[in-house]
Amino acid sequence: MRAREKYPLLNSFLEGWSIFRQNLLGRIGLVLLIMFALMAICSYIPPWINPMYNPMTGVDPLITSCTPPSWAHWLGTDFMGRDILSQLLAGARVAFMVGISAAVMSIVLGVAIGMTAGYMGRFVDTLLMRLADMIMVMPTLLVVLILSAVFGQLNIWTIVLIIALFRWPGVSRIIRGQTLSLKQRPFIEAAKVAGASHFRIIFQHIMPNVLPLAFLFMTFRVTSAIITEAALAFLGFGDPGTVSWGMMLQWVWKTGHMFKAPYWLLPPGICISLITLSFYMLGRAMDEVLDPRLRKEDQTD
Amino acid sequence: MELRKFIFRRLVQIVIIFFVILTVLFLLFRLAPGDPVSRMVDPDMTPEDAHRLVVQLGLDKPLGVQYLIYLKNFVTGHFGFSFHYGEPVVHIIWNRLPNTILLFTTSIILSALVGVFLGKIASWHKGKKTDSVMTIGALVTHTLFLPWLALIMIWVFAYKFSWFPINGMISEEVWLDPDSGLIAKSLDVMYHMVLPLSTLFLIHFGAYLLIMRSSMLETLKEDYILTARAKGLEERTIRDRHAAPNAALPVVTSVGLSLAFSINGGALTETVFTWPGIGRELVFSVSQNDYPLAQASFLLIAAVVLVSNLVVDVLYAYLDPRIRY
Amino acid sequence: MALLEVENISIGYNTRKGYLKAVEGVSFELEEGQSLGLVGESGCGKTTIGMALMGLLPPNGSVRDGRILFEGNDTLKMSMDEIRRIRWRKMAMIFQAAMNALNPVQRVGNQIAEAILVHNPDLEKEAALSQVEELFDLVGIPRERLTDFPHQYSGGMKQRAVIAMALACHPKVIIADEPTTALDVIVQDQILEEVRDLQKEFNIGIIFISHDISIVADMCHDIGVMYAGQLVEFGPWQAVFESPAHPYTKALLSSFPTLTGKKSDLVPIPGETPNLIRPPAGCRFCERCPEAKASCEKTPPEWVDMGSGHKALCSGD
Numbered sequence: 001m002r003a004r005e006k007y008p009l010l011n012s013f014l015e016g017w018s019i020f021r022q023n024l025l026g027r028i029g030l031v032l033l034i035m036f037a038l039m040a041i042c043s044y045i046p047p048w049i050n051p052m053y054n055p056m057t058g059v060d061p062l063i064t065s066c067t068p069p070s071w072a073h074w075l076g077t078d079f080m081g082r083d084i085l086s087q088l089l090a091g092a093r094v095a096f097m098v099g100i101s102a103a104v105m106s107i108v109l110g111v112a113i114g115m116t117a118g119y120m121g122r123f124v125d126t127l128l129m130r131l132a133d134m135i136m137v138m139p140t141l142l143v144v145l146i147l148s149a150v151f152g153q154l155n156i157w158t159i160v161l162i163i164a165l166f167r168w169p170g171v172s173r174i175i176r177g178q179t180l181s182l183k184q185r186p187f188i189e190a191a192k193v194a195g196a197s198h199f200r201i202i203f204q205h206i207m208p209n210v211l212p213l214a215f216l217f218m219t220f221r222v223t224s225a226i227i228t229e230a231a232l233a234f235l236g237f238g239d240p241g242t243v244s245w246g247m248m249l250q251w252v253w254k255t256g257h258m259f260k261a262p263y264w265l266l267p268p269g270i271c272i273s274l275i276t277l278s279f280y281m282l283g284r285a286m287d288e289v290l291d292p293r294l295r296k297e298d299q300t301d
Numbered sequence: 302m303e304l305r306k307f308i309f310r311r312l313v314q315i316v317i318i319f320f321v322i323l324t325v326l327f328l329l330f331r332l333a334p335g336d337p338v339s340r341m342v343d344p345d346m347t348p349e350d351a352h353r354l355v356v357q358l359g360l361d362k363p364l365g366v367q368y369l370i371y372l373k374n375f376v377t378g379h380f381g382f383s384f385h386y387g388e389p390v391v392h393i394i395w396n397r398l399p400n401t402i403l404l405f406t407t408s409i410i411l412s413a414l415v416g417v418f419l420g421k422i423a424s425w426h427k428g429k430k431t432d433s434v435m436t437i438g439a440l441v442t443h444t445l446f447l448p449w450l451a452l453i454m455i456w457v458f459a460y461k462f463s464w465f466p467i468n469g470m471i472s473e474e475v476w477l478d479p480d481s482g483l484i485a486k487s488l489d490v491m492y493h494m495v496l497p498l499s500t501l502f503l504i505h506f507g508a509y510l511l512i513m514r515s516s517m518l519e520t521l522k523e524d525y526i527l528t529a530r531a532k533g534l535e536e537r538t539i540r541d542r543h544a545a546p547n548a549a550l551p552v553v554t555s556v557g558l559s560l561a562f563s564i565n566g567g568a569l570t571e572t573v574f575t576w577p578g579i580g581r582e583l584v585f586s587v588s589q590n591d592y593p594l595a596q597a598s599f600l601l602i603a604a605v606v607l608v609s610n611l612v613v614d615v616l617y618a619y620l621d622p623r624i625r626y
Numbered sequence: 627m628a629l630l631e632v633e634n635i636s637i638g639y640n641t642r643k644g645y646l647k648a649v650e651g652v653s654f655e656l657e658e659g660q661s662l663g664l665v666g667e668s669g670c671g672k673t674t675i676g677m678a679l680m681g682l683l684p685p686n687g688s689v690r691d692g693r694i695l696f697e698g699n700d701t702l703k704m705s706m707d708e709i710r711r712i713r714w715r716k717m718a719m720i721f722q723a724a725m726n727a728l729n730p731v732q733r734v735g736n737q738i739a740e741a742i743l744v745h746n747p748d749l750e751k752e753a754a755l756s757q758v759e760e761l762f763d764l765v766g767i768p769r770e771r772l773t774d775f776p777h778q779y780s781g782g783m784k785q786r787a788v789i790a791m792a793l794a795c796h797p798k799v800i801i802a803d804e805p806t807t808a809l810d811v812i813v814q815d816q817i818l819e820e821v822r823d824l825q826k827e828f829n830i831g832i833i834f835i836s837h838d839i840s841i842v843a844d845m846c847h848d849i850g851v852m853y854a855g856q857l858v859e860f861g862p863w864q865a866v867f868e869s870p871a872h873p874y875t876k877a878l879l880s881s882f883p884t885l886t887g888k889k890s891d892l893v894p895i896p897g898e899t900p901n902l903i904r905p906p907a908g909c910r911f912c913e914r915c916p917e918a919k920a921s922c923e924k925t926p927p928e929w930v931d932m933g934s935g936h937k938a939l940c941s942g943d
Binding site: 276 | 321326329330335440441443444445446452453455558560564568572573580583586587588592599602603607610
């Protein structure tokens with residue numbers, strides 16, 4: 001029975017891919033994303049070529065202040081003489097790390113809570129969903145702010161965890177809905193009759209059917225994690241040891257160079273905006289895959 | 302009647318949530334690693350004053366009693382003294398609240414109205430150039446990084462062209478002059494509000510445009526639109542009087558769902574433009590380790606978010622007769 | 627000259643998969659005060675014809691051939707303005723699934739008054755609303771429900787409201803597309819009886835579209851049976867009902883249960899409807915036809931006249 005349930009998955013995956021490919025927004029988004037991924041990978045190259053290109057600690061012996069683009073430094077240097085391009089590439093790496101980790105963590109949490117709520121029903125369900133509602137109302141950025149007031153400077157992983165703690169309600173709602181409808185299906189009944197424990201039913205029968213949906217749904221909703229981290233870093237509450245695009249903007253702002261160095265001000269902001277745009281486009285294309293009503297080919301237009 | 306019951310129910314929910322937040326904040330500040338006393342009492346105070354404050358806040362008593370004192374202080378408006386300003390916190394945040402509300406509500410209302418209007422037009426010209434331009438415009442502006450956009454706005458319009466002030470909400474010359482009347486002062490505030498408002502507007506209107514557009518396209522497929530057409534109504538009447546009111550409802554919902562996002566944006570905007578609101582105060586107080594002020598600012602912002610949610614819900618209930626009747 | 631004359635119309639839709647020939651060469655006439663029933667299964671084109679008569683085909687649909695003569699004028703050649711003037715005032719429609727035919731955020735009374743006001747711009751709103759009150763009396767809705775919203779109405783009441791709306795401008799023709807499908811049998815019966823009475827009282831021509839031939843037989847002077855976009859049988863209701871000529875009509879009549887009459891077996895019609903993007907060259911029913919001959923597949927059937935207005939499109943018989 002498990003195998004038969006796995007096959008339609010592969011089938012729908014391939015079908016989904018062809019629909020995805022045809023969507024213009026999806027294609028553009030994918031191209032942009034690949035570009036950023038390449039940036040992230042290339043971030044290892046400059047410091048390897050020459051330690052002066054290290055985004056955090058690299059210092060050009062000849063330069064100790066903010067300079068415009070030159071042959072040695074394609075995007076110029078920041079106020080300490082560090083290479084801006086290296087920082088930009090490192091920022092891409094951080095963005096992916098933050099985005100993906102936050103997404104994975106929130107999926108894990110959201111799936112666990114959503115399945116429990118859907119399966120247990122009644123009191124547990126109501127309690128969890130009320131909790132979800134409360135969390136959804138809170139502005140994540142400001143919560144992290146107040147937490148850093150209490151706990152001091154936060155480390156990047158802590159930030160990612162807190163962001164994930166505020167993202168799971170969205171996932172859990174979807175998963176809960178799926179679980180509720182799966183609960184009624186005959187194969188669950190059969191498992192119960194066969195004497196399977198609740199735990200086993202949830203993990204062996206419900207989870208495999210629910211997980212792909214969770215991944216698909218959340219994969220391209222990583223953007224708010226990236227933006228939140230960027231905003232935090234911008235305000236000066238990010239991890240001081242991590243070079244992110246938000247951190248770059250903080251430096252250009254706080255050191256008073258924002259009017260004088262467009263080569264420093266513009267690239268990080270453009271990157272954050274573009275990566276947000278690309279994930280948004282991918283998310284829309286994914287919507288079309290998931291929701292058949294949105295597909296263009298079925299419309300008689 | 303239904304509406305009143307609805308409002309009451311939502312009000313109760315909000316009070317409960319606020320209460321939970323209050324409690325969580327209490328636990329955070331008292332139980333987190335480090336000395337809670339230093340978090341509540343200004344290190345620069347004299348030992349006698351400090352001791353008096355400790356007694357007032359009940360920091361020397363067991364946790365349960367502390368909690369009750371905390372609640373009592375909250376209800377009576379005693380939020381402690383700001384380390385940085387040296388004034389009672391409640392005065393400061395009370396002072397900041399109107400500024401935030403002014404900026405926040407104006408930006409939401411403006412972006413929602415314009416977004417809905419343009420979204421309606423975009424849906425009507427679906428597939429044509431007008432639609433593409435609007436959709437792409439909405440997409441691009443919506444994904445811009447807000448603090449960055451704010452910096453660019455300042456750079457271009459305040460620095461390069463000097464059309465607008467670089468920061469702040471008021472010009473001292475206008476406000477300190479005993480002869481300037483209400484109008485002059487209001488105009489001055491509005492003058493300072495242009496850039497922050499534009500920034501918030503640009504970031505937010507796109508979302509509403511896109512939602513209204515797709516909502517209109519969905520609504521236009523409904524049977525009652527066919528009925529309206531069959532009745533012999535002109536297309537424009539159908540669009541404006543039958544489709545738009547129905548299509549606007551999901552937009553209201555989405556305003557509610559994105560309130561947290563909007564408040565984040567509000568705080569960032571206030572910080573970059575040095576607009577003296579509570580958002581900025583929160584950011585500032587955290588960076589200065591001014592704990593009492595930070596705590597109170599956060600609570601006030603939470604209250605603003607919750608009340609806004611209520612307002613949006615009530616608005617929706619008012620607009621959709623299926624809920625009211 | 628008849629009130630409405632449909633001459634040999636063919637209607638198609640542009641779809642991604644090709645051009646769908648939804649209606650092919652259909653002709654019929656409707657006199658004032660008469661009623662015509664169009665019967666057939668889903669997808670046979672009856673709703674498409676209804677839409678075409680009102681000029682309400684979707685953007686990808688078009689009338690390829692033929693004429694629609696209303697009061698002597700070809701509606702297909704009219705401008706949008708002229709069509710709007712006819713709509714509702716001369717020709718009104720009751721849509722399938724009236725559940726959604728009313729705007730959920732407008733009061734029912736106002737929506738119906740709107741129909742009146744569009745065609746009588748000099749009328750005051752109060753005057754229009756009092757006309758609506760009279761309409762409500764006609765169809766049996768309590769007057770105080772005028773200010774309610776559609777979701778507050780029951781299914782039957784909504785249907786009555788939609789009928790009241792159709793009558794608002796005293797049209798000459800009403801096209802009723804499956805008006806009672808979503809209702810339970812008892813309400814269905816009531817509504818049909820009311821419609822019949824209203825028709826007699828106001829001398830309205832009705833085109834009754836349905837998949838249920840039993841309802842149509844009860845209501846209409848003439849019956850037209852449609853299959854796969856074509857009219858396959860036409861005639862006075864008694865002739866068609868009691869002596870059906872086309873095999874499809876015969877199958878239709880025997881495929882539903884009756885409470886009275888002699889006991890007979892339910893005979894379902896095997897097979898599927900043909901592909902209308904690439905329709906067969908010969909008779910469209912031939913694959914499922916129990917009386918099919920070898921020639922039916924290749925040669926399109928011709929009309930056979932059985933007298934007194936009864937005809938069938940069949941090579942057999």
